[in-house]
Amino acid sequence: MKFLDDAEPFRIKMVEPIKKTTRKERELLIQQADYNVFKIPAENVFIDMLTDSGTSAMSSKQWGGIMTGDESYAGSTSFFKLRDSVQDIMGFPYVQPTHQGRAADFIMSQIYASKGGYILGNLHFDSFKGHSEIAGSIPVDLIIEEGRTANSNPHPFKGNMDIDKLKGFIKDKGKEQIPLIIITVTSNGNGGQPVSMENIRTVATIAKENNIPLMIDAARFAENCYFIKQREKGYASKSIKEIAQELFSYADGCVMSSKKDGLVNIGGFICTRHEELFPMINQLAIINEGFVTYGGMSGRDLEALAIGLQEGIDEEYLKYRIEQVAYLGEELAKRGIPIILPTGGHGVYVDAQKFYPHIPQKEFPGQALVVELYKTAGVRGVELGSCAFSKKNPHTGEIIYPDLELVRLTVSRRVYTHRHMDVVIKALEDVYKRRDQMKGMKLTYEGPILSLRHFTAKFKPIT
Ligand SMILES: *Cc1c(COP(=O)(O)O)cnc(C)c1O
Numbered sequence: 001m002k003f004l005d006d007a008e009p010f011r012i013k014m015v016e017p018i019k020k021t022t023r024k025e026r027e028l029l030i031q032q033a034d035y036n037v038f039k040i041p042a043e044n045v046f047i048d049m050l051t052d053s054g055t056s057a058m059s060s061k062q063w064g065g066i067m068t069g070d071e072s073y074a075g076s077t078s079f080f081k082l083r084d085s086v087q088d089i090m091g092f093p094y095v096q097p098t099h100q101g102r103a104a105d106f107i108m109s110q111i112y113a114s115k116g117g118y119i120l121g122n123l124h125f126d127s128f129k130g131h132s133e134i135a136g137s138i139p140v141d142l143i144i145e146e147g148r149t150a151n152s153n154p155h156p157f158k159g160n161m162d163i164d165k166l167k168g169f170i171k172d173k174g175k176e177q178i179p180l181i182i183i184t185v186t187s188n189g190n191g192g193q194p195v196s197m198e199n200i201r202t203v204a205t206i207a208k209e210n211n212i213p214l215m216i217d218a219a220r221f222a223e224n225c226y227f228i229k230q231r232e233k234g235y236a237s238k239s240i241k242e243i244a245q246e247l248f249s250y251a252d253g254c255v256m257s258s259k260k261d262g263l264v265n266i267g268g269f270i271c272t273r274h275e276e277l278f279p280m281i282n283q284l285a286i287i288n289e290g291f292v293t294y295g296g297m298s299g300r301d302l303e304a305l306a307i308g309l310q311e312g313i314d315e316e317y318l319k320y321r322i323e324q325v326a327y328l329g330e331e332l333a334k335r336g337i338p339i340i341l342p343t344g345g346h347g348v349y350v351d352a353q354k355f356y357p358h359i360p361q362k363e364f365p366g367q368a369l370v371v372e373l374y375k376t377a378g379v380r381g382v383e384l385g386s387c388a389f390s391k392k393n394p395h396t397g398e399i400i401y402p403d404l405e406l407v408r409l410t411v412s413r414r415v416y417t418h419r420h421m422d423v424v425i426k427a428l429e430d431v432y433k434r435r436d437q438m439k440g441m442k443l444t445y446e447g448p449i450l451s452l453r454h455f456t457a458k459f460k461p462i463t
Contacts, residue, residue, distance in 0.1 A: 006323075009316040010414065013060055018046055026375050034458035035371050035441060037380045046378030047420050049409040052346045054259035054266055056413040059311055062263070062304040069300030072293075078302040079293040082269075085306040089241055089313060090218070090248040092271035094278040098289050099296030101219060101257025102127035104270040107284045108215060108255050111277060112180040113137040118173055121182040122161040123147070123189035125217060128182065128255075137179065142166055147190050148403075154342065156231040157196040159187030159224075161203055175210040184217040185224035185247070191408075192220060192344025194227035197235065197247060204250035216254040221247065222261040223345035226318040240313040253277075260346070263308030263413060267297050317414075321345075324421065325411050331425045337432050340406070347410035350428070352385060356438055361386040361401040363440025367459060369407050369431070372438060377427030381409045387443070388454040439463065 021029070021044055033039035042048060048055070058066075070077040083095045098104045105128040113119060113135035124132075124139045132139050142165045147158040161183065170178060183200055186192045200216075207214040225243040229235045235243055248254060253272035258264050272278060282292045289296035297305075311317060322345060329343035338354035352366035359365035366385035373379050382388075385405035392399060409424065431438075445458035 008417065009314075009320050010059070019043060020046060021378055023375060026378055030371055030374055034445070035367070035461065036454075036457055036459060037370055037374055037382065038455050040374070040380065044378070045374075045380045047380070047416060047424060049347065049379060049381050049411065049424070051382070052260060052410040052412055053257070054264075055415060056259075056263045056265065056308075057415050058263065058265070058304060058308070059414075061311070062307045065303035065307050066300040069298065069303035071299040074291055074293055076293050076299045076302065078299040078306065081306040082302045085309045086269065086271060089244050089309060090254060090271060091245055092248065092253055092273055094253075094272045094275065094281070096270050096278075096281050096285050096292060097295030097297050097302060098268040098270060098285060100266065101217075101255060101259065101268040102131075103289055103296065104255035104257075104268045105217075106131045106288065107270050107281055108180075108182075108253075109135045109137075110284055111280060112213060112215070114179045117177055117179040118169070119180045119182065120161075120166060120169060120178060121217075122159055122184055122195060123187045124182065125184055125188055125219075128217065140169065141189075142169065143187065143190065147187065147193055156194075156342070157199060157227075158190060158193035158342075158344075159185065159195040160199040161195070163199070163202055163206070166203065166206060170206070170210055170212075175212060178210070178212050181207050181212055181214045182217055183214070183251075184219070186220045186227070186345045188219065188346075190344075191340055191349045192223065192346040194224045194231070194345065196232050197228050197243070198232070200247060200250050213252040214250065216248060216251045218248075218254040219257040219260040220345055221254075221256075222312040222318060223322065225313070226315070226322055227345065229315075230322075240315055240318060244313060258305050258308070261309075261312045262305050263312050264301060264305045267301050267305050269295070321411075321413060324416075324418065327418065328409070328411065328421045328424060331421075332428060335425070335429045335432065337428055347408055349384075350381075350407040350409065351405070352383075352407050353405035355407075355432065356435060356440075358436070359438065359440040361405060362399070363462060364443065364459070365440060366405045366407050367441045368438055368461075371441070371459075371461070372431050372434075373407075373427060376431055377423055379409075379424050379427055381407045383454060384408050387457055390450065392450055 109131035113132045115136035117137040122143045129139045144162045146155040258267035329348045338351040340349040352369045356365040366383040389402035439462045441459040446453040447456045
């Protein structure tokens with residue numbers, strides 16, 4: 001094995017050419033896009049690190065499944081293949097497909113959220129947060145302190161829920177006020193940081209004692225299981241499937257965005273253990289998604305997902321996946337570039353405030369870095385800082401800036417090689433060398449909803 005260790009565990013059967021542009025061309029392109037990378041046509045991006053969602057490369061087996069997918073409205077063979085695949089890994093008897101993860105979130109919120117109730121999580125994902133708020137409940141994040149900070153303390157499971165805070169919250173508000181607990185694996189909100197099995201087991205025990213259901217947001221469950229195998233005592237010799245089976249055994253059900261560890265470009269599902277909940281889940285799917293055996297997905301997509309879930313728990317694949325992200329992080333850190341350590345499962349987060357200490361938050365240091373990285377090498381990252389996460393004081397109208405000023409560089413699954421990562425590393429190194437000359441950005445347009453402004457914002461460089 002030794003000699004094979006560092007190589008990708010696949011060979012490339014189909015290629016998608018990507019365009020190499022010049023700096024001059026990119027300076028014009030970013031200007032035409034109002035210095036917002038969301039508005040750059042993808043064909044002008046050399047390495048796209050905007051998101052890992054729905055951007056995976058499918059395998060030859062999955063493409064074969066696309067051809068054999070059964071497009072029946074009711075009782076599609078591909079549905080049963082998907083159900084079997086989910087049951088095999090996750091163990092839940094009842095499986096409802098949906099068109100995306102957020103549709104599964106919606107169904108979950110309709111089943112569990114109650115008016116005025118608190119829904120506790122490690123770090124809730126935005127789409128569930130929104131749905132639960134609409135249903136009248138209050139999402140509460142109880143992640144451990146180590147998971148909140150940008151400093152690089154070496155905690156191996158920065159996605160863990162704070163057990164003392166969980167117990168305290170239940171005691172304080174009363175279990176009747178808490179309709180649901182959700183654990184998101186890996187924790188997307190702080191960079192794909194994993195949750196330990198011990199933490200999940202403990203949360204499950206507390207949930208049971210208090211009669212509170214526990215759901216898993218499973219978007220990156222396979223990556224989380226790989227971290228458990230690597231980092232948690234007692235799991236080194238277990239297979240990823242065994243670890244996944246144990247993880248899900250503690251929960252009442254799960255929601256899944258298949259666009260991540262499902263290794264497909266679209267899709268989702270919601271599962272439950274409880275026969276009595278399934279009719280309502282089915283009916284919510286029927287009115288919003290489609291009939292129970294397709295849920296807004298085509299037969300071919302169900303088929304590709306059934307295969308993708310199994311490929312996603314393959315250990316050689318996961319080793320390649322997690323090590324590629326770690327490689328990018330380690331090489332950047334070696335060059336003194338401030339990133340969040342340890343790296344999580346799906347990308348590297350650059351600390352733009354440390355990168356550009358001379359640019360104040362009101363001049364968007366993260367956005368300045370995103371723009372300069374695109375100009376330098378056609379690499380598209382995304383700002384998660386004062387543009388994306390600022391809030392407004394409702395009384396004074398004063399802008400409240402977030403604690404962290406981050407730029408996320410997400411790595412798509414099975415898409416780029418290590419040579420591509422080297423481009424990113426060298427480009428960022430070059431940007432870092434020139435950091436003193438960099439100036440901030442001025443926001444010239446924002447849409448009506450502050451929390452969504454980063455998608456359509458316009459900027460101008462400060463000269
Ligand atoms: C992406 C994501 C979702 C939403 O899924 P979509 O498929 O994008 O609708 C929900 N939860 C987590 C943790 C996610 O990463």
